Amino acid sequence: MRDISGASWVASPELIRFCDSVEKNGSLFEREMRKLSIPVIDLFLEEGRIVPASFEFSGENLDAAEDVSRILKAFPNLYSATGCRVLKASGRDRPVVTGRRVAVIFSGGPAAGGHNVLVGLKMVLGVDNTLLGVRNGPKGLLAGELFEIRESDLAQIINTGGFAFMGTDRTKIKTKDQFEQVEAVCRDQRIDCLVIVGGDDSNTNAAVLAEHLFQNVHSDGRGVQVLGVPKTIDGDLQVGDLLPISFGFDTATKTYSEMVGNILQDTLSSRKYWHFVKLMGRSATHVGLEVALQTRPTVAFISEEIAEKRLSLSQIVDTICRAVARRAARDMNYGVVLIPEGLIEFIPEMKTLISELNEVIASSSELLLDLDTIAEKKEFILGRISEDSAKLMASLPDEFEDMLLLDRDSHGNLKVSQIPTEKLLIEMVSARLREMEANPDLFIGEGDDRINLTPEEVKRFVESKFATNSHFFGYEGRCGAPTRFDAAYTFNLGLLVGSLALAGKTGYIAAINALDRGGQALAIPLVGLIHMEHRQGKDEFVIEKTMVKMDSPAFKFFIENRERWATEDCSASPGPRQLWGPVSSQLPMLIAFNQGYNSLEFDLGEERKIISD
Numbered sequence: 001m002r003d004i005s006g007a008s009w010v011a012s013p014e015l016i017r018f019c020d021s022v023e024k025n026g027s028l029f030e031r032e033m034r035k036l037s038i039p040v041i042d043l044f045l046e047e048g049r050i051v052p053a054s055f056e057f058s059g060e061n062l063d064a065a066e067d068v069s070r071i072l073k074a075f076p077n078l079y080s081a082t083g084c085r086v087l088k089a090s091g092r093d094r095p096v097v098t099g100r101r102v103a104v105i106f107s108g109g110p111a112a113g114g115h116n117v118l119v120g121l122k123m124v125l126g127v128d129n130t131l132l133g134v135r136n137g138p139k140g141l142l143a144g145e146l147f148e149i150r151e152s153d154l155a156q157i158i159n160t161g162g163f164a165f166m167g168t169d170r171t172k173i174k175t176k177d178q179f180e181q182v183e184a185v186c187r188d189q190r191i192d193c194l195v196i197v198g199g200d201d202s203n204t205n206a207a208v209l210a211e212h213l214f215q216n217v218h219s220d221g222r223g224v225q226v227l228g229v230p231k232t233i234d235g236d237l238q239v240g241d242l243l244p245i246s247f248g249f250d251t252a253t254k255t256y257s258e259m260v261g262n263i264l265q266d267t268l269s270s271r272k273y274w275h276f277v278k279l280m281g282r283s284a285t286h287v288g289l290e291v292a293l294q295t296r297p298t299v300a301f302i303s304e305e306i307a308e309k310r311l312s313l314s315q316i317v318d319t320i321c322r323a324v325a326r327r328a329a330r331d332m333n334y335g336v337v338l339i340p341e342g343l344i345e346f347i348p349e350m351k352t353l354i355s356e357l358n359e360v361i362a363s364s365s366e367l368l369l370d371l372d373t374i375a376e377k378k379e380f381i382l383g384r385i386s387e388d389s390a391k392l393m394a395s396l397p398d399e400f401e402d403m404l405l406l407d408r409d410s411h412g413n414l415k416v417s418q419i420p421t422e423k424l425l426i427e428m429v430s431a432r433l434r435e436m437e438a439n440p441d442l443f444i445g446e447g448d449d450r451i452n453l454t455p456e457e458v459k460r461f462v463e464s465k466f467a468t469n470s471h472f473f474g475y476e477g478r479c480g481a482p483t484r485f486d487a488a489y490t491f492n493l494g495l496l497v498g499s500l501a502l503a504g505k506t507g508y509i510a511a512i513n514a515l516d517r518g519g520q521a522l523a524i525p526l527v528g529l530i531h532m533e534h535r536q537g538k539d540e541f542v543i544e545k546t547m548v549k550m551d552s553p554a555f556k557f558f559i560e561n562r563e564r565w566a567t568e569d570c571s572a573s574p575g576p577r578q579l580w581g582p583v584s585s586q587l588p589m590l591i592a593f594n595q596g597y598n599s600l601e602f603d604l605g606e607e608r609k610i611i612s613d
């Protein structure tokens with residue numbers, strides 16, 4: 001038979017050579033990304049060279065939250081060493097230090113920009129000090145898996161996404177044995193300073209380690225400094241205007257916004273589906289709010305509002321049903337519903353159920369291990385929670401019930417990314433819509449919970465079809481190439497934390513604010529962020545997660561507009577993250593709103609080529 005395409009079926013040797021070279025050196029995109037210049041905060045430059053900053057009191061004190069006396073007792077060294085004072089970086093009396101050995105570790109979920117922290121850190125330490133990387137997160141630290149990061153590595157990792165260069169994990173260092181293991185590794189490897197790149201839980205760990213390693217680690221009585229860098233796509237590690245956001249949030253939300261924007265475009269084009277999109281971000285809804293601001297979806301839930309208004313699962317379902325009915329009445333049988341990953345933990349009755357389950361799972365972990373099947377575990381647990389919670393549990397679909405019984409992570413958190421809330425809502429909304437269609441009189445008419453539809457509109461709704469799709473956008477957003485903001489922010493955070501290491505500081509987290517006017521480099525005392533929280537059945541010291549605040553400008557803007565977004569088609573498609581071009585230097589909208597900036601443009605100093613071609 002003749003091949004009608006006329007193709008020769010022999011791959012061109014040129015093309016094979018090109019593909020081989022991509023395999024060795026990364027894609028064309030990655031190659032160009034590595035060459036991108038990065039803005040540098042003025043303070044870290046002197047005569048065109050990267051230099052470390054020194055530190056002075058910023059004038060601001062952080063008083064520890066409630067329970068000061070308990071915190072003082074648990075962190076006496078950090079309390080007296082930092083005095084809970086916020087420091088600001090300065091260009092006076094820059095530290096001149098040689099021979100220091102700094103180890104850096106990624107902890108928790110990946111976030112875009114981590115590699116640039118390493119690049120900044122290595123560059124500010126310079127050739128007279130050593131930077132060691134810890135492989136595989138805290139687990140690797142305990143096992144002493146360290147290697148030297150060399151200058152030649154920087155050209156490979158700069159501006160690349162993910163944490164692959166070192167790896168990460170979620171081991172929580174909490175037992176006496178583990179502390180001693182870390183101490184022994186620091187002694188063996190002659191480490192002077194440990195930099196932990198992590199979220200709220202990892203930075204809590206950093207504070208505990210800083211206290212533990214404060215002195216007497218090395219034979220001459222010296223301790224090991226411990227410093228934190230704020231990382232997490234969840235955006236819940238914020239400290240008012242001192243630390244506007246953690247790194248990774250911008251890349252994740254711009255990635256999700258592109259995808260949600262595309263789906264919104266599809267709904268406008270095919271006009272036949274409702275898409276239920278769960279967005280990663282753990283408990284807080286910063287991610288969901290940012291994506292909503294960028295894309296203007298039909299419905300978006302903010303977990304913190306649900307908790308504040310004490311809305312039940314059934315009221316949430318009704319909210320969606322009303323939007324579906326109103327739109328169906330106008331032949332708009334499509335829409336996008338954004339669901340925050342942690343939603344279920346904020347619905348009061350679910351919150352009670354989850355906290356009762358957490359307590360039973362934490363207090364009976366040994367006994368549960370002896371039970372083989374999920375049915376046996378379920379029976380055991382259900383017998384130990386309140387009647388109301390057991391009833392609620394029984395009303396949930398089986399798949400969902402099983403998910404609530406999953407093991408907690410090492411910090412005691414329910415693994416919300418594994419709970420298919422988007423599917424649960426589709427099931428419940430479909431059932432409720434069937435009830436509404438069968439009895440339209442029940443919901444049409446006057447009153448808050450009713451929908452004013454004409455008989456003609458009711459007919460349209462009853463005859464309409466509710467076709468759905470579910471999505472979970474999560475892991476897609478954590479490791480993409482960093483946005484211009486995340487690339488710049490992390491490089492400068494690396495310079496800052498390296499400067500703190502050289503200045504001999506311990507127990508601080510690096511922070512940069514004034515992101516719209518050159519950037520101000522700060523050091524926040526970790527002990528000032530710690531408070532007591534009830535977790536896994538006991539009180540624990542933790543850094544409090546920052547939640548979406550009901551009086552924040554970003555949230556207010558959202559609520560002022562959402563009704564219109566639900567009834568009209570107002571969606572915006574922000575398109576792909578831009579690394580070059582008109583909107584490449586945009587901040588998350590949430591930061592610009594909440595920090596009172598005049599525009600979305602960030603300014604972190606003058607652009608500089610970091611790695612020469």
Ligand code: FBP
Pocket residue numbers: 107108109110111170199200231232233234280281282341416417478
């Ligand atoms: P961190 O807080 O460690 O940065 O992790 C963020 C996150 O991406 C959450 O949004 C999500 O719930 C969780 O990690 C998923 O964790 P895992 O990687 O263990 O599935």
